[in-house]
Amino acid sequence: MSALLEVENLRVEIAARARRLVAIDDVSFSIPEGEVLGVVGESGAGKSVTGTAILGLLERPAYQAGGRIVFRGNRIDNLDGEAMRALRGREIAAVFQDPLTSLDPLMTIGAQLVETMLTHLPIDRQEAWTRAHRLLAEVGIPAPRERLQSYPHELSGGMRQRVVLALAFCCEPKLIIADEPTTALDVSIQAQVLDLLKRMCRERGTAVMLVTHDMGVIAEAADRVAVMYAGRLVEIGPTSEILRAAAHPYTQGLMASIPTMRRRGGDLLQIPGSMPRPDAPVPGCAFHPRCSHVMDRCRSERPSSFVSGASLAACWLAEHGAPAARPRP
Amino acid sequence: MGFLISRLGQTILVLFVAAFVSFALFRYVGDPVNNMVGQAASLADREAMRQALGLDDPTLLQFGRFVGQAVQGDFGISYRFGQPVAQLLAERFPATLELSIVAMIIATGLGIPLGVWTALHRGSWIAQALLTLSLIGVALPTFLIGIVLILVFSVWLGWLPSFGRGEVVSIGGWTTGLLTWTGIKALILPSITLGVFQLTLIMRLARAEMLEIMRSDFIRFAKARGLRRRTIEYGHALRNTLVPVVTIVGLQFGNVFAFSIIVETVFQWPGLGLLIIQAIQFADVPLLAAYLVLIAFCFAVINLAVDVLYAWIDPRVRAAGMGRSAA
Numbered sequence: 001m002s003a004l005l006e007v008e009n010l011r012v013e014i015a016a017r018a019r020r021l022v023a024i025d026d027v028s029f030s031i032p033e034g035e036v037l038g039v040v041g042e043s044g045a046g047k048s049v050t051g052t053a054i055l056g057l058l059e060r061p062a063y064q065a066g067g068r069i070v071f072r073g074n075r076i077d078n079l080d081g082e083a084m085r086a087l088r089g090r091e092i093a094a095v096f097q098d099p100l101t102s103l104d105p106l107m108t109i110g111a112q113l114v115e116t117m118l119t120h121l122p123i124d125r126q127e128a129w130t131r132a133h134r135l136l137a138e139v140g141i142p143a144p145r146e147r148l149q150s151y152p153h154e155l156s157g158g159m160r161q162r163v164v165l166a167l168a169f170c171c172e173p174k175l176i177i178a179d180e181p182t183t184a185l186d187v188s189i190q191a192q193v194l195d196l197l198k199r200m201c202r203e204r205g206t207a208v209m210l211v212t213h214d215m216g217v218i219a220e221a222a223d224r225v226a227v228m229y230a231g232r233l234v235e236i237g238p239t240s241e242i243l244r245a246a247a248h249p250y251t252q253g254l255m256a257s258i259p260t261m262r263r264r265g266g267d268l269l270q271i272p273g274s275m276p277r278p279d280a281p282v283p284g285c286a287f288h289p290r291c292s293h294v295m296d297r298c299r300s301e302r303p304s305s306f307v308s309g310a311s312l313a314a315c316w317l318a319e320h321g322a323p324a325a326r327p328r329p
Numbered sequence: 330m331g332f333l334i335s336r337l338g339q340t341i342l343v344l345f346v347a348a349f350v351s352f353a354l355f356r357y358v359g360d361p362v363n364n365m366v367g368q369a370a371s372l373a374d375r376e377a378m379r380q381a382l383g384l385d386d387p388t389l390l391q392f393g394r395f396v397g398q399a400v401q402g403d404f405g406i407s408y409r410f411g412q413p414v415a416q417l418l419a420e421r422f423p424a425t426l427e428l429s430i431v432a433m434i435i436a437t438g439l440g441i442p443l444g445v446w447t448a449l450h451r452g453s454w455i456a457q458a459l460l461t462l463s464l465i466g467v468a469l470p471t472f473l474i475g476i477v478l479i480l481v482f483s484v485w486l487g488w489l490p491s492f493g494r495g496e497v498v499s500i501g502g503w504t505t506g507l508l509t510w511t512g513i514k515a516l517i518l519p520s521i522t523l524g525v526f527q528l529t530l531i532m533r534l535a536r537a538e539m540l541e542i543m544r545s546d547f548i549r550f551a552k553a554r555g556l557r558r559r560t561i562e563y564g565h566a567l568r569n570t571l572v573p574v575v576t577i578v579g580l581q582f583g584n585v586f587a588f589s590i591i592v593e594t595v596f597q598w599p600g601l602g603l604l605i606i607q608a609i610q611f612a613d614v615p616l617l618a619a620y621l622v623l624i625a626f627c628f629a630v631i632n633l634a635v636d637v638l639y640a641w642i643d644p645r646v647r648a649a650g651m652g653r654s655a656a
Contacts, residue, residue, distance in 0.1 A: 055553055089555025096553070101546035104565050106572075106643060115564075116554045151644040167554060177553075 003030035004072060004207050005054065005175055011066035012049055012058065012231075014278065021278040023049050023062060025231045031175065034205040036198070038222030038239065040212060040254065042275050045228040047211040051177040053077070054209070055094055056084040072174070090120040093168040095197075097180040099161035103152040109136075109163045110148030113170055120171045135166040139196060158189035162196065169200055176201070179211045194221055215258045219243060227251045230276050230286035237311025247308035248315045250287045285315070293317060332647065336636050340629045345396075347625030351618035352395045404619035409611040414619045417604065422623075423504050424494055425593070425600030429586040431520040436527035437578050443528075444535025445570065448543065449562060460536075466529035475522040475595035482518060490515050492597035519596040523589055527581050534577055538570040545569075572643050579635030583628045 012024035024046045031037045039047045052058055054069055056076065069077040076087065088094075096102050104112060113132035117123060123131070129148070136144035139162040141155075152160055161181065168176050181197060182190040198221050201208055210222055218225055218239060226236040227250065235248040246252045253271040273290040276282045282289060288298040298316055306318040370378075379385055383394065398404070404414035443463075447456040483491035495511030497504040506512025542548060543566055551561045593602035601620065608616040640646045 057549070057552055085552075085555050085557065087555070088553055094550070094553035096546060096550055098546055102550040104547045104551065104569070105645060106568050107565070115556065115560070119554070119556055119560070153645050164550070167550075 002032070002073070003070075004033045004035075005209075006030040006070040007050070007054065007067070008070070009067035010050065010053060010069065011064070012046075012053055012062055013065040015061040015063070016279070020065070022065075022281065023231055023278055024053065027067075027228070027231075027233045029226050029233060029236055031207050031209060033174065034201070034207055035223045036201065036208045036210055036221055038210045038212060038218035038225045039228060040215060040218055040225060041228035043213060044275060044277070046231040047213075047228050048179050049231075050228070051094070051179050051209060051211050055088060055092060055177055057088075086120070089116055089173070090171045091173050092175045092177065093171070093173040095161075095164055095168045095176060095178040095181045098184045099157055099164050100152075100184070102164050103160060105152055108149050108151055109155070110150075112163075113148075113167060116167055117170050131170065132166075135170055136163070138200070139163070139166045139169075140192075141166075157185055158193060161185060161189075161193050165193070165196060165200065169204070169206070172204060173206060175207045175209065177209050177211070180213070181210070182217060183212070183214065190217075191220075197221070215254060227254065230282070231278065232286055232314065233305070234287065234315070235311060235313045236305075237309070237313075241310050245309070247311055247313035247318045248287075249291050249293050249317070251313075253290075332640060333637070336633055340633050343629050343632075344622075344625060347629075348396055348399060348622055349392065351621040352392050354614065354618050354621065399619075399622060404622075405615040407608075407613055407616045409608065409613040409616070414615050417616065418601065418619055418623060419502070420504075421599065421601045421604045424506070424598060425586065425589055425602060427506060428516065428519055428523060428589055428592070428598060428600060429582065431516055432524035432585055432589075433527065433578070433582050435520060435524040436531055436581070440528045440531030441535045441571075441574060444532040444537075444574075445539050445562075445567060447532070448536045448539035451540070459532075463529040463532050466525050467533070469525075471522060471526060471591050472595050474525050475518070475592060478518045478522055479595075489518050491518070494599055519592050519598050522595070523585055523592045527585060530581065531574065531578060535570060535574050538573055539566060542566045542569045568642065572639070575638050575642065576635055579631050579638075583631045586627055587624045 007030065008028050010024055010027045011022065013020040014023050027046070027050060029037070039050065041047050049058075049062065052062075053064055056079070058064060064077055067077075068075055071087070071092065076084065079087070103109065107115075110129065110132050113135065114125065114128040117128040117131060118125065121128075132148055133144050136147055141147050141159060141162055147155070152163070155163065161184075165181075168178075176197075178197065182193050185193060194217060197208070200206070208221075210217070212218060222239045224237060225239050225242045227234050227242070227246075227248065229250050235242065235246060235251045237247075242251060243255065246255055250271070257270050271290055276286055276289070283302075284300045285291070285298045285303055288294045291298065295316060301316075303314045303316045303319070305312040305314045306320075308318040383391065386394075402415045404418075406412065407414050407417055410417060443459060447459050450456045479491045482489045490511070493515055494506050495513070495515035496509040497506045497512055498508045499505075506516055543562075548561060548566055551565055556565075588602075589598075589600060590602035590606060592598065593600045594606060597603070601623075605617070605620055607613070608620070
């Protein structure tokens with residue numbers, strides 16, 4: 001199966017006063033059609049920036065400084081504004097974190113759906129309203145015909161995120177960049193919205209780049225996982241393998257910090273220290289100051305990605321295919 | 330509908346308070362009997378006058394009478410002009426209203442587009458130049474702008490008159506200068522003078538709001554939906570920008586109307602401002618009291634209009650039934 005999206009050696013820099021800060025450093029991954037790729041990491045690791053770069057929505061002072069983004073065999077990172085706009089919403093759609101602020105407060109949700117469809121699809125207004133109605137019903141909004149005339153403030157947060165999903169799916173895109181789609185919702189609503197996203201993607205064969213910091217969401221929804229740390233991709237592989245036997249010490253730390261029923265009552269494990277900021281980059285492996293397996297070469301040489309089982313891990317421990325140290329008990 | 334009724338109720342309350350203040354002014358600033366009978370009158374004469382005028386009645390009764398007469402348009406006789414106050418105000422009112430409306434049309438008609446344009450073209454040198462110019466507009470005192478305009482366009486170029494209203498046409502008691510060429514020419518300089526400060530204020534506000542909105546999440550999401558730039562900028566961002574701008578335009582309209590005094594003095598514009606300057610100089614209390622009520626009435630009407638406009642633009646206000654009040 002050929003890749004729907006290929007990101008090759010992506011580099012994003014931020015032009016600061018005197019120098020350029022590196023926000024995304026040499027990140028490569030691909031998403032086959034219909035796959036859900038979870039992207040995890042701490043806040044500031046570069047997950048959202050990667051998604052924004054794919055959408056072509058980087059804004060000054062951030063800009064793409066290198067690498068290529070290829071969508072369905074065509075390079076898209078060098079498209080002109082108009083060509084990229086026509087692709088956005090049509091082929092690559094987005095769902096953002098906060099449903100309360102994602103919708104125009106002065107426009108009915110029906111009008112926003114119709115507006116999006118009329119921008120991209122060769123259909124007339126009446127057809128667009130019919131589809132809008134059908135979509136609202138599909139995302140599980142009660143009384144969809146009446147709700148078409150509702151304004152965003154008249155809907156709850158969960159309902160609004162369903163509307164946002166309807167907007168993302170309204171032109172049948174091939175890929176959805178979902179940036180923390182459930183983070184801002186009540187816990188009870190999170191699972192519903194995630195299930196809805198999964199179901200709609202499965203039915204349509206839509207691929208998703210699911211950006212989250214919630215390993216629970218990853219375990220629930222992702223086929224594969226990419227772990228980002230300090231603007232770099234540190235590990236990528238099938239969800240089951242990452243959850244079971246992560247190769248990178250950082251990923252192991254992430255897994256160990258998930259509270260589980262078995263460890264209930266005990267202290268939560270945490271990774272000591274904090275992630276380096278872009279304005280204070282660390283030589284060698286960016287994780288080495290926090291790593292319990294740190295070796296001399298980690299301090300000076302940056303590891304490339306090595307195959308470890310079905311995964312790729314950017315860690316010297318994985319250089320010879322040897323399994324990394326097991327997570328601390 | 331309930332929204333409108335609650336707003337109307339508030340408006341009437343505001344007018345009532347304003348009426349009471351002007352009544353108190355009329356009743357307690359100086360002794361009206363003194364003003365009317367002169368120095369030679371005997372104490373008995375004064376007492377008779379007092380009784381005849383009903384000034385011995387309880388305050389509340391007097392206030393009731395004041396309101397009753399005011400509602401019928403009777404504010405008494407001006408000390409200075411010896412004419413009914415209502416008639417004096419009615420003669421001057423159209424001049425000031427026309428001046429204020431034209432000034433605000435200039436200010437909003439240029440201020441909003443310029444503000445939006447400078448926001449969308451942030452960083453271009455034209456936008457920078459416009460912003461610098463607008464700072465000057467904010468900083469320059471109104472009378473100076475008026476005098477400079479007179480110097481350039483009346484004295485040096487001789488294109489436009491430096492004072493007065495030109496020829497006016499009377500339509501059913503309403504005198505308008507908008508229907509004659511000299512009337513329109515006479516209106517240009519004063520309305521620009523009155524509008525410049527408002528223009529810069531509205532422009533800077535519209536720019537700030539537009540920049541704020543363009544950074545908001547729903548604009549980012551609109552971009553992610555692949556909407557066209559024009560749709561995003563004018564369909565979504567501009568409408569959201571207008572919500573706070575409408576409030577300021579409304580409030581400023583009230584201000585322009587109430588404080589056109591300086592411009593009317595500079596241009597000898599025969600409006601309320603000029604009348605009130607004279608009234609203040611002669612302590613013409615009935616005229617001042619009526620003016621106060623009239624201004625309060627105008628503010629109340631404008632506020633009501635702003636609230637209705639607000640509800641029309643913003644569905645959240647409509648739903649809540651109560652908006653952010655403009656005052």
